[in-house]
Amino acid sequence: MTSLRKRKPVEADVDRGPHEEDHVTEDESREDKVDEGLNEGGNDHQGVARVPPFRKYLLYSLTFLLGFAVIWLWPFACQTSKHMNDATLLTLRTHFTPVDPKAFDSFIDREESRSSLHGILSWKTASVAWSWKHPSSFAPLLPAEGMDANPGYVWRLIPDTALGFMYRYGPRGAAAVLRGKTFDCLDIIFRLHAEYQLNTPPRRPLWFTPAAFLGRLVINMTDQTVQHFDMEVPIQQQLNLDLEWLIGPNEDEDMEVTITHLKQMRLSAEGSLDPESLAWSQEITHKQAHDLLQKELYRYKQVEYHNFTEAFIRSSRESRPIHTLLLWGVLEDQSC
Numbered sequence: 001m002t003s004l005r006k007r008k009p010v011e012a013d014v015d016r017g018p019h020e021e022d023h024v025t026e027d028e029s030r031e032d033k034v035d036e037g038l039n040e041g042g043n044d045h046q047g048v049a050r051v052p053p054f055r056k057y058l059l060y061s062l063t064f065l066l067g068f069a070v071i072w073l074w075p076f077a078c079q080t081s082k083h084m085n086d087a088t089l090l091t092l093r094t095h096f097t098p099v100d101p102k103a104f105d106s107f108i109d110r111e112e113s114r115s116s117l118h119g120i121l122s123w124k125t126a127s128v129a130w131s132w133k134h135p136s137s138f139a140p141l142l143p144a145e146g147m148d149a150n151p152g153y154v155w156r157l158i159p160d161t162a163l164g165f166m167y168r169y170g171p172r173g174a175a176a177v178l179r180g181k182t183f184d185c186l187d188i189i190f191r192l193h194a195e196y197q198l199n200t201p202p203r204r205p206l207w208f209t210p211a212a213f214l215g216r217l218v219i220n221m222t223d224q225t226v227q228h229f230d231m232e233v234p235i236q237q238q239l240n241l242d243l244e245w246l247i248g249p250n251e252d253e254d255m256e257v258t259i260t261h262l263k264q265m266r267l268s269a270e271g272s273l274d275p276e277s278l279a280w281s282q283e284i285t286h287k288q289a290h291d292l293l294q295k296e297l298y299r300y301k302q303v304e305y306h307n308f309t310e311a312f313i314r315s316s317r318e319s320r321p322i323h324t325l326l327l328w329g330v331l332e333d334q335s336c
Contacts, residue, residue, distance in 0.1 A: 094126040097264035112247035119198030151284045153178045171297035180283030184222040189289045206245035227273045232266035
């Protein structure tokens with residue numbers, strides 16, 4: 001493409017005199033001026049090839065038609081692009097039921113507790129009822145191996161950064177497992193643990209700790225469309241929420257604790273497909289997926305336990321010793 005350069009000094013545009021006008025027509029004079037502008041930088045124009053007039057007109061016509069087409073099609077292109085972007089956005093809905101105030105009947109009589117319980121008792125609705133999310137927002141939930149990962153593969157979403165002595169307060173962090181896959185879709189089960197601080201100074205802190213958040217993501221890796229997303233605090237157990245708050249400055253002596261039931265705390269994608277309607281070419285069961293997550297998040301789950309009868313039979317068959325462990329509780333994950 002040839003670009004027009006700057007015009008020559010004013011002297012180049014002055015009247016050439018009556019004698020020169022006798023030898024050129026007005027149209028030819030204009031073409032010469034254009035050619036001079038295109039070939040500026042030399043004094044001898046006789047040896048420079050000039051663009052034939054019909055090619056110039058053809059170029060001008062094509063440029064005009066192209067500009068007209070861009071102007072005419074631009075609104076349609078923008079509208080199509082807007083619809084495509086809107087189509088990829090996912091609407092997330094929030095479902096929340098506040099904690100029953102009756103859970104604090106035994107504490108509310110104390111003035112210190114009433115002040116510290118303000119955060120939980122005033123929490124009636126979710127701060128955000130719904131929001132739009134682009135599929136790229138779910139990228140942190142995907143395995144680094146992508147479609148090369150196989151069902152049963154477990155990876156950490158958020159590492160457990162707790163020190164060794166803090167493991168008794170586990171589990172911490174978040175992990176995911178690939179439950180199923182097709183040639184272009186992944187079915188991901190994930191679990192995360194979070195703790196919230198509901199009070200702000202000058203009120204003393206109140207820690208809101210759900211048992212866990214269990215989620216499921218089904219995503220098409222070819223076009224990056226989210227076909228299903230759901231995340232919630234499991235409600236199957238009678239107790240699924242731990243609450244701790246201070247009523248004084250000393251954490252060892254002024255700590256109040258209660259465990260209660262949270263009826264609903266959930267995020268779901270609007271218009272999601274039923275994952276069970278999809279045919280998975282490779283998969284593990286939901287129980288296997290959750291067991292793998294428990295083993296990743298709970299250290300004691302990495303040990304295989306048996307009752308005494310099963311342990312005796314296996315010990316006799318494999319000629320291995322028996323280690324007996326006395327428990328005052330159960331070796332089950334009570335959060336779900």
